[in-house]
Amino acid sequence: QITLKESGPTLVKPTQTLTLTCTFSGFSLSTSGLGVGWIRQPPGKALEWLALIYWDDDRRYRPSLKSRLTITKDTSKNQVVLTMTNMDPVDTATYYCAHTLGIAAAFDYWGQGTLVTVSS
Amino acid sequence: DIQMTQSPSTLSASVGDRVTITCRASESISSWLAWYQQKPGKAPKLLIYKASSLESGVPSRFSGSGSGTEFTLTISSLQPDDFATYYCQHYNSFSGTFGQGTKVEIK
Numbered sequence: 582q583i584t585l586k587e588s589g590p591t592l593v594k595p596t597q598t599l600t601l602t603c604t605f606s607g608f609s610l611s612t613s614g615l616g617v618g619w620i621r622q623p624p625g626k627a628l629e630w631l632a633l634i635y636w637d638d639d640r641r642y643r644p645s646l647k648s649r650l651t652i653t654k655d656t657s658k659n660q661v662v663l664t665m666t667n668m669d670p671v672d673t674a675t676y677y678c679a680h681t682l683g684i685a686a687a688f689d690y691w692g693q694g695t696l697v698t699v700s701s
Numbered sequence: 702d703i704q705m706t707q708s709p710s711t712l713s714a715s716v717g718d719r720v721t722i723t724c725r726a727s728e729s730i731s732s733w734l735a736w737y738q739q740k741p742g743k744a745p746k747l748l749i750y751k752a753s754s755l756e757s758g759v760p761s762r763f764s765g766s767g768s769g770t771e772f773t774l775t776i777s778s779l780q781p782d783d784f785a786t787y788y789c790q791h792y793n794s795f796s797g798t799f800g801q802g803t804k805v806e807i808k
Contacts, residue, residue: 620799628739628745630790630798644702644796677744685792685794687751689750693744
């Protein structure tokens, strides 16, 4: 079965760079059509789509955050990494990674999420 | 960017009620819309994709309809397990935008 799990720091300081890793099983990101995305949710607020990487290394970013985000994949390790630069307290949120079955497809499997707090 | 607006923000209902949540897109998105259920402290769960297709394993009391700019999620008979927050999401090959959520509360 498909599982995903996010890992990374729980606390980062303002201006630092956040690096989150999504480790997954049950599928290969070398399979045509598949993708893994990142979504975040500030405490008590709505979900926010951040980035998506496809099997062919095509990458998509939230326009308003594009300059701060980088998404990469390591197919051999079954991992997707999201980096976000210049972290600010408003970036405090639970960060989720999720699987998508194809181009223009919904997220059908989600990780449990990891809470990242930005504070000095 | 396409904006997704859900209504209402909060809905109070009783077990057995028929519940309808609306999601409006700022421009036509064809049928590229999904609905998710989220419970406190948990990841979202996919209910509906492509506006009206029921995800495998999701109870048939959930249904979705609409195309273009207006969409609805309907729960035909609300069950205790259905009290949660529901999000719509427009998705395409370039990005995805979520609505602000609708919390379904016990009346």
